[in-house]
Amino acid sequence: MRTRTKILALLALPLCLPALADPPKGSPPKARDTPPAAQILSESKRWEWRRPDPENLLVMRLPSGRVVMELDPAYAPLHVANIKTLVRQRYFDRVAIVRVQDDFVAQWDDPEAVDGGDPHKVRSLGRAKATLPPEFTRPIARSLPWVRLPDGDVYAPEVGFTDDFPAARDPAGNETWLVHCYGTLAIGRNNPQDSGNGSELYVAIGQAPRRLDRNLTVVGRIVEGMDQLSALPRGDGPMGFYAHPKDRVPILDIRVAADLPAAQRPNIEVLRTDSPTFQRLLQAARDRHDAFFATPPGKVDICAVPVPVRDLSKP
Amino acid sequence: MRTRTKILALLALPLCLPALADPPKGSPPKARDTPPAAQILSESKRWEWRRPDPENLLVMRLPSGRVVMELDPAYAPLHVANIKTLVRQRYFDRVAIVRVQDDFVAQWDDPEAVDGGDPHKVRSLGRAKATLPPEFTRPIARSLPWVRLPDGDVYAPEVGFTDDFPAARDPAGNETWLVHCYGTLAIGRNNPQDSGNGSELYVAIGQAPRRLDRNLTVVGRIVEGMDQLSALPRGDGPMGFYAHPKDRVPILDIRVAADLPAAQRPNIEVLRTDSPTFQRLLQAARDRHDAFFATPPGKVDICAVPVPVRDLSKP
Numbered sequence: 001m002r003t004r005t006k007i008l009a010l011l012a013l014p015l016c017l018p019a020l021a022d023p024p025k026g027s028p029p030k031a032r033d034t035p036p037a038a039q040i041l042s043e044s045k046r047w048e049w050r051r052p053d054p055e056n057l058l059v060m061r062l063p064s065g066r067v068v069m070e071l072d073p074a075y076a077p078l079h080v081a082n083i084k085t086l087v088r089q090r091y092f093d094r095v096a097i098v099r100v101q102d103d104f105v106a107q108w109d110d111p112e113a114v115d116g117g118d119p120h121k122v123r124s125l126g127r128a129k130a131t132l133p134p135e136f137t138r139p140i141a142r143s144l145p146w147v148r149l150p151d152g153d154v155y156a157p158e159v160g161f162t163d164d165f166p167a168a169r170d171p172a173g174n175e176t177w178l179v180h181c182y183g184t185l186a187i188g189r190n191n192p193q194d195s196g197n198g199s200e201l202y203v204a205i206g207q208a209p210r211r212l213d214r215n216l217t218v219v220g221r222i223v224e225g226m227d228q229l230s231a232l233p234r235g236d237g238p239m240g241f242y243a244h245p246k247d248r249v250p251i252l253d254i255r256v257a258a259d260l261p262a263a264q265r266p267n268i269e270v271l272r273t274d275s276p277t278f279q280r281l282l283q284a285a286r287d288r289h290d291a292f293f294a295t296p297p298g299k300v301d302i303c304a305v306p307v308p309v310r311d312l313s314k315p
Numbered sequence: 316m317r318t319r320t321k322i323l324a325l326l327a328l329p330l331c332l333p334a335l336a337d338p339p340k341g342s343p344p345k346a347r348d349t350p351p352a353a354q355i356l357s358e359s360k361r362w363e364w365r366r367p368d369p370e371n372l373l374v375m376r377l378p379s380g381r382v383v384m385e386l387d388p389a390y391a392p393l394h395v396a397n398i399k400t401l402v403r404q405r406y407f408d409r410v411a412i413v414r415v416q417d418d419f420v421a422q423w424d425d426p427e428a429v430d431g432g433d434p435h436k437v438r439s440l441g442r443a444k445a446t447l448p449p450e451f452t453r454p455i456a457r458s459l460p461w462v463r464l465p466d467g468d469v470y471a472p473e474v475g476f477t478d479d480f481p482a483a484r485d486p487a488g489n490e491t492w493l494v495h496c497y498g499t500l501a502i503g504r505n506n507p508q509d510s511g512n513g514s515e516l517y518v519a520i521g522q523a524p525r526r527l528d529r530n531l532t533v534v535g536r537i538v539e540g541m542d543q544l545s546a547l548p549r550g551d552g553p554m555g556f557y558a559h560p561k562d563r564v565p566i567l568d569i570r571v572a573a574d575l576p577a578a579q580r581p582n583i584e585v586l587r588t589d590s591p592t593f594q595r596l597l598q599a600a601r602d603r604h605d606a607f608f609a610t611p612p613g614k615v616d617i618c619a620v621p622v623p624v625r626d627l628s629k630p
Contacts, residue, residue, distance in 0.1 A: 102542040103497050103621070136609060152469050154616045182418050182522045191606040206545075207497045207618050208522055211600060214610040227417040227549040230521075234542040285526060291506040294451060295529040301469045303522050306418070 033290040040280050041271075041308060048275035049310065050164065052223070054265055056080075057257035058087060060225075062097075063250060067225035068257075068266045069185050072163050074144060075178050076135040076219045079187055083198035083219065085128040087254050091199065095123075097232065097249035101240025103206030106229040107188060108251055110199065115245070125199065134193040135217045137177040140169060144176065147273045151286070151299040155179075155210045159302040161273035165221060166302050168213065178218035181208045181303035183226050187217040205230040208303040223309045224268060267313040281305060348605040355595045356586075356623060363590035364625065365479065367538070369580055371395075372572035373402060375540075377412075377564060382540035383572075383581045384500050387478050389459060390493050391450040391534045394502055398513035398534065400443040402569050406514065410438075412547065412564035416555025418521030421544040422503060423566055425514065430560070440514065449508040450532045452490040459491065462588045466601065466614040470494075470525045474617040476588035480536060481617050483528065493533035496523045496618035498541050502532040520545040523618040538624045539583060582628040596620060 035043075052070050060067040073080040086092065091110075098114045099107040112121040146169070148160040156168035162176065166184075169176045180186065184204045189196030196217055203222055222229065237243035257265045271278050286300045350358075367385050375382040388395040401407065413429045414422040427436040461484070463475040471483030477491065481499075484491045495501065499519045504511030511532055518537055537544065552558035572580045586593050601615045 100546075102545055134609070152467075154467050154469065154614045155612055193609055206521070208616075209619075210616065211603070211612040211619065213612070215608055230417055231415075231546055231549055233546055288526070293530055294449070294508055297470055297526040297528070299469045301523075301525065304524075304526065 030291075034284045034288045034293075036290075037281060037284060040277060040284060041310075044271065044275070044277040048272050048277045049269035050272050051269050052266075054257035054260075055084075056220075057223075057266060058083070058254055059257055059260065059264075059266060060092075060254045061252040062225075062228055063252065064228050065225060066266075067228050068223050068268065069220050070165075070223045070270070071185075071220040072165055072178065074163055075138055075165075075167075075176075076187075076217050078129075078132045079135055079196070079198050079217050079219050082128050082132060083201075084256055086125070086199055087256055088259070089126045089128065090253070091123055091126070091128070092251055092254040094253075095251050097229070097251065098235075099202075099239065099241045100205070100229075100232045100235050102234045104204070104209060104240065105202040106205050106232060107200065107202040109188070111245060111248060113200075114241070123199075125197065128197060128199070130197055131192075131194045132197055134189075134196070136193075136214045137175040140171065140174050140176045145274065147278075149282070149300070149302055151301070153302055155213060161278075161307065164270050164273045164307050166307075168302070175214075177214055178220075179208070179302060180204050180210055180212045180216075180218065181221070181306070182206070183222040183306065184208075184218055185220045185222060186212070187219060189216065203229050210303075223270065224266060224311065266311070268309055268311050271308040271310075273307055278307070281308070345606075349599045349603045349608075351605075352596060352599065355592060355599060356625075359586065359590070359592040363587050363592045364584035365587050366584050369572035369575075370399075371535075372538075372581060373398070373569055374572055374575065374579075374581060375407075375569045376567040377540075377543055378567065379543050380540060381581075382543050383538050383583065384535055385480075385538045385585070386500075386535040387480055387493065389478055390453055390480075390482075390491075391502075391532050393444075393447045394450055394511070394513050394532050394534050397443050397447060398516075399571055401440070401514055402571055403574070404441045404443065405568070406438055406441070406443070407566055407569040409568075410566050412544070412566065413550075414517075414554065414556045415520070415544075415547045415550050417549045419519070419524060419555065420517040421520050421547060422515065422517040424503070426560060426563060428514075429556070438514075440512065443512065443514070445512055446507075446509045447512055449504075449511070451508075451529045452492040455484060455486065455489050455491045460589065462593075464597070464615070464617055466616070468617060470528060476593075476622065479585050479588045479622050481622075483617070490529075492529055493535075494523070494617060495519050495525055495527045495531075495533065496536070496621070497521070498537040498621065499523075499533055500535045500537060501527070502534060504531065518544050525618075538585065539581060539626065581626070583624055583626050586623040586625075588622055593622070596623070 056071045058069040071080045096111045097108045110123045144162050153159040158169040166179050166181050168179050187196040188200035188202050235242045242248050282300055285305050288296045371386045373384040386395045411426045412423045425438045459477050461475055468474040473484040481494050481496050483494050502511040503515035503517050550557045557563050597615055600620050603611045
């Protein structure tokens with residue numbers, strides 16, 4: 001009884017491949033057992049993986065290391081373009097993570113703007129727009145990939161994956177939108193719906209804040225380094241803001257991957273959600289049979305199986 | 316545009332009162348607006364709050380401060396009793412958090428058992444049982460409170476709150492169980508379903524791992540200090556285990572609150588989920604109308620509104 005085999009671990013389907021769990025120990029697997037996620041992924045084919053366009057990858061350097069974000073211009077073209085304009089103006093060099101609210105968001109911004117002090121110290125938006133029409137939803141179109149998840153959803157008429165991002169659809173209203181899951185990247189704004197411009201971004205770090213769907217512009221998700229945001233000390237001020245400027249986490253810089261020398265670009269691939277391997281992962285999460293599981297969950301939530309990412313630069 | 320009012324914050328409904336968000340700035344609230352959560356809570360009545368039985372509260376001391384857990388013996392009587400036996404034998408004094416896996420769990424255990432080294436160094440379970448029948452579910456009974464959440468669920472036929480914990484029911488199978496949300500406390504085990512004994516516990520720190528429902532014994536939830544678990548550095552070994560023993564987070568001790576001097580007991584209250592105020596909170600999350608929201612979510616997930624806790628020792 002005192003040999004601890006940590007079987008719990010194999011139930012996790014974390015964001016990145018290296019953390020994927022080992023097969024259960026203790027009882028030898030049976031031929032009919034649901035294979036563990038790591039095995040399913042190891043049996044994937046080369047063509048099932050997609051290399052993100054470096055024009056859609058942002059690389060943020062924190063003192064602790066690198067965070068990589070994938071943007072989806074099909075869902076938020078104006079905001080994605082504005083963020084890239086800001087990035088290319090070096091707007092985000094030496095901004096800071098100013099807020100980490102437990103079970104909610106990590107958020108970065110110009111510290112001077114947060115302090116509300118001297119307006120002359122606030123960074124110029126330069127050629128970037130100060131206001132943008134909201135991109136909370138967009139019309140459904142044939143050009144948008146759609147991998148429907150048939151398991152149902154509490155919030156939306158239909159959920160699934162588009163461009164390998166978790167998303168929802170309302171066929172009756174002819175609308176579709178990227179949903180807020182763990183790791184979702186979106187645009188902070190004020191009350192006016194056009195007040196977001198991409199200079200202030202947040203990442204969901206707790207239970208999927210689905211109530212934000214269709215109320216904020218989602219631009220993408222974290223594809224590497226999520227734990228460098230999720231494990232940050234929570235802010236001690238109201239709403240998780242760091243009460244003391246010294247506690248803020250400096251962002252060294254943010255770059256578009258395409259602007260980096262080839263050797264510095266993330267060498268990552270995202271599993272295609274229309275691939276047989278991703279469907280096997282979903283089915284394994286839904287209908288798990290092995291020595292550990294007593295009752296297969298039967299269903300899978302849209303935010304319960306993060307789309308796998310692999311880093312080809314790691315062994 | 317450059318005055319940042321951080322409206323996003325008010326959408327959060329975090330675990331504890333002090334973090335509850337301020338009303339929106341920028342646009343003056345209208346009389347018909349959905350009140351912010353902080354206002355709803357400030358209008359609660361004294362009788363709507365429940366003081367947890369100190370026999371069901373565990374107080375864990377970490378170097379960083381205190382974590383308080385509430386246990387629910389109605390759902391896991393054998394495991395709750397065994398944990399308390401272990402606590403009263405000082406089993407957990409100087410054990411450690413040995414695993415923090417991003418978007419999944421923080422877990423503590425006897426480090427010697429994890430290392431699998433000299434069995435003589437492994438702590439004795441003493442009078443506690445080494446194996447226990449699983450308490451993954453229990454029969455539905457009239458004695459169990461049930462505050463049904465009518466919004467639906469992906470995983471269970473019915474969800475709601477029991478003893479102010481998030482839970483699910485299968486009326487056809489006459490079963491009920493506590494569900495895995497952010498902050499849920501449950502028992503690690505090996506493959507045999509009776510191999511959990513409460514000496515190894517985990518807390519969910521990411522997206523609700525609902526696939527674990529009915530497969531592991533849930534004993535309660537964190538009611539104070541959640542961020543001291545959720546913000547810990549993620550383990551660098553497989554499955555989020557700390558690869559190096561020096562990285563483990565020592566647990567100074569765990570005590571049953573009833574065994575502490577009165578002045579040291581947590582002075583907390585939990586909002587009753589059958590109260591009008593909790594129902595108002597759910598309704599505000601579901602059908603929000605104010606200057607910020609474009610589209611009310613319409614629904615609320617069982618894990619989306621943590622049951623509020625207030626600390627009466629704070630101003």
